[in-house]
Amino acid sequence: MATDVRGLVEGSARDLGDRLAVDVVGLTRRYQDRVILDQVDLQIAGGEFVALLGRSGSGKTTLLKALAGLDYDVSGEGQLRVADSISVVFQDSRLLPWRRVLGNVTLGLRTQAGPGQSSEDRGLLSLAEVGLAGRERAWPTQLSGGEQQRVALARSLVREPQLLLADEPFGALDALTRMKMHVLLRRLCAAHKPAVLLVTHDVDEAIVLADRVIVLDQGKITTEVSVDLPAPRRAADPAFADIRQHLLRSLGIEETHA
Amino acid sequence: MTAQLETRIDVDHLVRRTRSVGMNRAQDRRRAVVDPDNRRRPGRLGLRRRIPYAGAVGPLALLAVWVVGSALHWIDLRSLSAPWTVVATAGELISDGRLQENLATSSWRALTGLALGIVLGVVLALISGLSRLGEALLDGPIQLKRAIPSLALLPLLILWLGIGEPMKVTTITLGVFVPIYLHTHNGLRSIDSRYVELAETVGLRRSEFVRHVVLPGALPGFLMGLRFAVTGAWLALVVVEQINSTSGIGYMMELARTYGQTDIIIVGLVLYGTLGYSSDLLVRLVQRKALSWRQTFAD
Numbered sequence: 381m382a383t384d385v386r387g388l389v390e391g392s393a394r395d396l397g398d399r400l401a402v403d404v405v406g407l408t409r410r411y412q413d414r415v416i417l418d419q420v421d422l423q424i425a426g427g428e429f430v431a432l433l434g435r436s437g438s439g440k441t442t443l444l445k446a447l448a449g450l451d452y453d454v455s456g457e458g459q460l461r462v463a464d465s466i467s468v469v470f471q472d473s474r475l476l477p478w479r480r481v482l483g484n485v486t487l488g489l490r491t492q493a494g495p496g497q498s499s500e501d502r503g504l505l506s507l508a509e510v511g512l513a514g515r516e517r518a519w520p521t522q523l524s525g526g527e528q529q530r531v532a533l534a535r536s537l538v539r540e541p542q543l544l545l546a547d548e549p550f551g552a553l554d555a556l557t558r559m560k561m562h563v564l565l566r567r568l569c570a571a572h573k574p575a576v577l578l579v580t581h582d583v584d585e586a587i588v589l590a591d592r593v594i595v596l597d598q599g600k601i602t603t604e605v606s607v608d609l610p611a612p613r614r615a616a617d618p619a620f621a622d623i624r625q626h627l628l629r630s631l632g633i634e635e636t637h638a
Numbered sequence: 639m640t641a642q643l644e645t646r647i648d649v650d651h652l653v654r655r656t657r658s659v660g661m662n663r664a665q666d667r668r669r670a671v672v673d674p675d676n677r678r679r680p681g682r683l684g685l686r687r688r689i690p691y692a693g694a695v696g697p698l699a700l701l702a703v704w705v706v707g708s709a710l711h712w713i714d715l716r717s718l719s720a721p722w723t724v725v726a727t728a729g730e731l732i733s734d735g736r737l738q739e740n741l742a743t744s745s746w747r748a749l750t751g752l753a754l755g756i757v758l759g760v761v762l763a764l765i766s767g768l769s770r771l772g773e774a775l776l777d778g779p780i781q782l783k784r785a786i787p788s789l790a791l792l793p794l795l796i797l798w799l800g801i802g803e804p805m806k807v808t809t810i811t812l813g814v815f816v817p818i819y820l821h822t823h824n825g826l827r828s829i830d831s832r833y834v835e836l837a838e839t840v841g842l843r844r845s846e847f848v849r850h851v852v853l854p855g856a857l858p859g860f861l862m863g864l865r866f867a868v869t870g871a872w873l874a875l876v877v878v879e880q881i882n883s884t885s886g887i888g889y890m891m892e893l894a895r896t897y898g899q900t901d902i903i904i905v906g907l908v909l910y911g912t913l914g915y916s917s918d919l920l921v922r923l924v925q926r927k928a929l930s931w932r933q934t935f936a937d
């Protein structure tokens with residue numbers, strides 16, 4: 381009972397208007413009769429930053445892949461409308477090792493007819509934006525993990541996506557680098573204004589970055605919290621701590637105060 | 639005193655030690671010789687620093703044994719001519735032009751067969767690597783061909799193509815395309831599926847996917863196959879040239895055999911060896927250049 385949901389995506393941009401980047405209704409996904417996503421509804425407005433939390437195996441990646449159109453051979457049904465231009469940032473930076481940094485950023489990049497800017501120029505600008513100006517001729521293996529992930533960010537943002545899907549992009553980084561990446565991502569999102577769906581395990585990361593945090597559990601979205609804290613968001617803020625406790629509880633963890 | 643001892647034992651260690659202590663000019667010069675790139679030495683489990691001209695060390699040692707063995711008459715000169723006899727014979731063969739002529743013929747055969755085999759192998763690997771139908775049709779027969787030595791096909795090829803150049807080039811081609819196909823196909827199929835996912839998310843067209851992901855991803859495999867192919871081409875050459883041939887290095891050697899001229903045979907052997915070895919070196923050089931993005935154990 382595999383339904384080709386991608387058929388529904390066609391012509392989506394017009395239907396979405398300029399308000400919604402994601403409009404999902406009753407999305408179900410199963411692997412061999414195991415229901416992973418169960419009638420999920422999710423709307424993300426243009427420019428909105430949504431963080432998706434959930435236990436390991438709760439179906440976060442499955443949802444993200446459905447939105448990215450990467451879930452081949454997966455059965456399911458539902459209505460799925462997403463923005464036309466989507467970029468994906470993976471947990472691994474997924475740079476092609478045989479292309480130099482710039483070649484990775486401009487991979488498959490098409491220059492629009494009109495403004496006389498080559499894809500190389502755009503790639504260089506994008507690299508400068510993530511603080512890697514001058515490294516465009518390096519091989520990916522010559523970069524640190526954090527630098528590789530910044531290249532992956534540049535590769536995503538150079539396409540000026542309406543929707544940025546990120547699956548634990550900072551999961552493999554150390555805490556300090558991760559904090560720097562948070563600042564960078566906030567700045568880039570403020571500049572480019574894509575809608576973002578960020579999958580993360582890190583509750584603090586979700587609260588620091590997102591306008592809205594949702595929790596996926598047993599195939600359903602069980603919790604939804606709007607984060608309306610002024611920047612810079614600090615974990616010491618009592619309002620921050622309240623949201624965090626709420627989210628942790630919905631993930632099945634009681635916060636213990638030592 | 640201690641410093642000198644250490645120099646002999648472990649120069650690298652000295653370099654690191656002096657760096658922290660500060661260096662006088664003599665040590666500085668020594669360091670420039672030992673460590674031109676100012677790089678640290680590899681880790682505990684990595685290989686040690688490259689030996690300069692490492693590829694030449696073994697063959698030169700072998701040559702030395704031959705020279706010494708002949709000079710001291712450990713080697714019977716009727717079974718194996720002395721190096722200087724061989725050199726003199728080579729000089730004669732060059733001055734009367736026979737060597738160049740036969741070498742040119744042999745090289746033409748090997749290179750033509752190699753070129754055709756490479757094209758055939760790569761095309762077949764792409765067809766069978768990029769389409770399920772292609773794989774179903776091609777992979778089985780090629781695996782079968784692999785199990786049949788090219789030489790076993792020779793009687794059939796002679797019946798079909800006669801004993802002229804087409805038969806010789808075809809035999810070489812058939813020997814060459816198999817390793818090219820196998821390694822390229824394998825390299826292609828072992829490209830990480832995550833790169834395929836990436837190619838889809840950045841919206842690569844099929845042609846771009848082949849150019850930016852498939853071909854570079856299969857390149858290490860292809861170059862490995864090329865090394866086998868090059869060696870195989872020279873090997874096949876030896877065989878076809880010793881059968882019904884009237885030109886080429888193999889013919890020259892076959893003729894020498896009937897007259898018991900081991901010096902000419904050895905000139906032929908050295909030629910074959912040099913050609914095979916230097917073409918393998920060439921492929922390895924290409925490998926190092928083309929795969930400079932890879933950091934491997936041997937680097």
Ligand SMILES: Nc1ncnc2c1ncn2[C@@H]1O[C@H](COP(=O)(O)OP(=O)(O)OP(=O)(O)O)[C@@H](O)[C@H]1O
Pocket residue numbers: 411416434435436437438439440441442443
């Ligand atoms: N290709 C597949 N075939 C069968 N089952 C799968 C497949 N991919 C995922 N699953 C199952 O679907 C469930 C959800 O997987 P998913 O990768 O979406 O989890 P996740 O929330 O991203 O987990 P994590 O936080 O560990 O990345 C898991 O139980 C997993 O075992």
Ligand SMILES: [Mg+2]
Pocket residue numbers: 440441442547
């Ligand atoms: Mg996941």
